[in-house]
Amino acid sequence: MAHFAVEDLTFTYPEAKKEALSGVSISIEKGEYVTLCGKSGSGKTTLMRHLKTVLTPHGKRTGRILFDGQLLDTVSLREQSARIGYVMQDPDSQIVTDKVWHELAFGLESLGCDQKTMRLRVAEMANYFGIGTWFHRNVAELSGGQKQLLNLASIMAMQPDALILDEPTSQLDPIAAADFLNTVRKINLELGTTVILSEHRLEEVFPSADRVIVMENGKVLAEDTPRRIGQRLHAEQSDMAAALPSPMRIFYGVGSSLDCPLTVREGRRWLSEELKDTKIRQDSLPDPGETEEPEAKDAAVALKEVWFRYEKDAPDVLRGTSLSVPKGTLFAVVGGNGTGKSTMLKTVCGICRPYRGKVMIDGKRIEKYKAEELFRGNLAMLPQDPQSLFVKKTVEEDLVEMLADVPGSIGEKEELINGVARDCEVMGLLSSHPYDLSGGEQQRAALAKVLLCRPRILLLDEPTKGIDNFYKQKLAEILDRLKAKGATVLMVSHDVEFCAQYADSVSMFFDGGVVTTNTPARFFSQNSFYTTAANRMSRHMFKNAVTNGDVIELCRINKQN
Structure with missing residues (x-):
């Protein structure tokens, strides 16, 4: 039985001329890690908000959504709160209390948990997410990354079966984003929590996903494993090919008979194999030279x-x-x-x-x-x-x-x-x-x-x-x-x-x-x-390549030698 089953869902916002969702049908299994991607306005957030009744937007809807075989509309709000966790794009829009420890306990208080259970779960989440050092701080003092981690920890304290994340790293720096997504992957692998995540920055989430669903104009354009999705988007010359992780874009930009890499680590191996019999030239790009701050006279x-x-x-x-x-x-x-x-x-x-x-x-x-x-x-x-x-x-x-x-x-x-x-x-x-x-x-x-x-x-x-x-x-x-x-x-x-x-x-x-x-x-x-990602993938061969275009250009020049 599917964890979530969306059947022919069509939705239109009030007074809108165009459908936000059009005949969407997807099935998500228990314990699966699904990445939802697509252009801005393709319907990702609208679809995800339909997976929790209290967040469903107002408008005209047809079709149905099943949660564990039961119509979602008939599942009580209390059960949905306990079993379906939702992390929003803006960390501040989800925080409701003034102290970190109170935020961790808020959901459990709302569910009526006894004090002993509450203290145990709050302590466990604080330790698991590394919140101990800022446990007693005011929420207003936290950085964006800490706030988003607190949102995730507060939801996980309720031990949900499913975790829905709507572009959770959009306001995080690269290092904080990677840490956050690694934690989400760990939750999926170790706890078996179903993860449904939408993202525009696919470098970190693409390799972790069991399945990728691509949306366009309110419809499901494609759904498959990450590698097959990459192959299809490239073959169809889709605009979404520009969103693929750097190793995949570099691979397709160079053109190669080897297997397509998915991660930076695989990209390094592929690059070494692709150019293994080549004497590397770097003269097509300017040498970075010594650190030299640009002058700003005017x-x-x-x-x-x-x-x-x-x-x-x-x-x-x-x-x-x-x-x-x-x-x-x-x-x-x-x-x-x-x-x-x-x-x-x-x-x-x-x-x-x-x-x-x-x-x-x-x-x-x-x-x-x-x-x-x-x-x-x-x-x-x-x-x-x-x-x-x-x-x-x-x-x-x-x-x-x-x-x-x-x-x-x-x-x-x-x-x-x-x-x-x-x-x-x-x-x-x-x-x-x-x-x-x-x-x-x-x-x-x-x-x-x-x-x-x-x-x-x-x-x-x-x-x-x-x-x-x-x-x-x-x-x-x-x-x-x-x-x-x-x-x-x-x-x-x-x-x-x-x-x-x-x-x-x-x-x-x-x-x-x-x-x-x-x-x-x-x-x-x-x-x-x-x-x-292009620099991390290629720095063992090219000392000054920082964009995908740099790596592709250097690969082509060296392959012509």
Whole structure:
């Protein structure tokens, strides 16, 4: 008997013209690890929310869902709470208490567990997930990675049969994301818990999955083992092939008669075998050379010895931060959760006022600007939470609002809105309520709203969060067009693959300050863990390859020798 059986499920959001799900039928067995992937807006989150009644969105639905052979709608909410765990994309949206220990116990309290059982399970989960050292801390003090781990531990304390995770690593740095996913895999293997996980970053989850389900336009496009899914997406030249793990994309980019690798480890073995009789040449790529920070003589944004704390007696978040962002460049800042990256962006746009140091915008101190002068056609920010920008009932109304005080005819404003909507691929979403959109769609709609400010300096906090690899290429094109017009982009991101491929400069943020700044080739080729899958896979042969394209190019050149 299947753990979950979805039979001909069709769903439409209120007032939506298009079905979010169309005739979806899937079966998930007990103890299976299933990865759900697809473009933003393909229906992944909508499908997953239907697997727990309390989270099912409002709208028109046909078809049925069975849980252990019983109609899900007839399973009591108490039983669903105990047996079906759900981890959301945003860690903060799921936390309901103020203390870590109380959060661990909250679900058990709600189920009416006796105190002895509760104490035992809380202690066990705290030990299993390594929470002991921050067990008594306030939740507000935790990093994004710690919050997401706490959400998982709180759910596992209830000993669920099934665990549903909706892009749980979208706000985590690469190291925290890998640790989190390793824990999920361990739960699946050791406890036999059924895992249903949706992700855009497939490097870590693809090799762990027993089965991959690919969705497109609300339908199941394909479902099979990871290797067969990779073969099929490549053979059909699907857009989703761009989301495959780096070893698979490099393999298909090079063209090889050997078996396709799935993991970085398999990729290293394949690369060694593929080029075993070749004298390796590296001269097609520039030598990273010595560490050398790029000069920024004409800085659009400059921070000089900036110190900031949120409360008088709280520890400093920014600790002498100095940063110089050259005009007309895409400048990326990477680093772990909780190191101060987002606070740094808020300082640049004046939301956070430092108690020491200088923030310069185009060579002028930020406090010398009037609000209208600073933000109208000058500086704009896309925050980490795109929902904070939505104040209207439809995406179109939100976009129209941005031009309310801008001079121009109705026709000119419509043309501006349509142009930005096309660039951000939200034309088909204009009539939708922003809160009915997927995480990736919300991100695109929020970006469209920010771009209507026509900023010369654009601040982006995790702009690739929740969006698929196919749209990341479109985002890069948008940013290239902005740079061509003289705009400057300062981006905070956990997406090292995107930074390696498209950034002009990359900085490492640690302990409230910038540790180093360099070009992507120099920066990522020197790191062991904070680097791309392509670099980890090929560094034993190519010393300075950091993107998939680098490895593919070097392989082709060396095979021609």
